[in-house]
Amino acid sequence: MSQxxxxxxxxxKPEPAGRSDxxxxxxxxxxxxxxxxxxxxxxxxxxxxxxxxxxxxKGAGRAxxxxxxxISETLSSGLCDSDRASVRPDELNRQLR
Numbered sequence: 001m002s003q004x005x006x007x008x009x010x011x012x013k014p015e016p017a018g019r020s021d022x023x024x025x026x027x028x029x030x031x032x033x034x035x036x037x038x039x040x041x042x043x044x045x046x047x048x049x050x051x052x053x054x055x056x057x058k059g060a061g062r063a064x065x066x067x068x069x070x071i072s073e074t075l076s077s078g079l080c081d082s083d084r085a086s087v088r089p090d091e092l093n094r095q096l097r
Contacts, residue, residue: 023077026070033066034059 037059042051 023070023073023075026066027074028070030063030067030070033062037062 034056038051038055040051041055041058042048045051045054
């Protein structure tokens with residue numbers, strides 16, 4: 001069974017194992033945005049209660065997309081043949097001329 005080629009420009013893409021590795025890292029460490037943002041907001045405002053409240057919301061707003069991105073990268077890492085792209089800009093330009 002052949003894999004479907006990726007769409008997109010011909011750029012240096014990470015290998016599937018590298019994408020999976022980065023995805024797992026995002027899944028495992030995405031939550032660290034919460035304490036980081038709490039510390040940043042506390043430092044900037046000087047108020048620990050404001051840092052805890054606002055920093056938690058800000059951190060969760062960053063952590064959730066990072067974690068979802070990691071899940072997406074991990075699940076799709078083996079689905080795409082990065083050596084073959086269905087859309088190649090140079091071939092497309094030749095066909096349009």
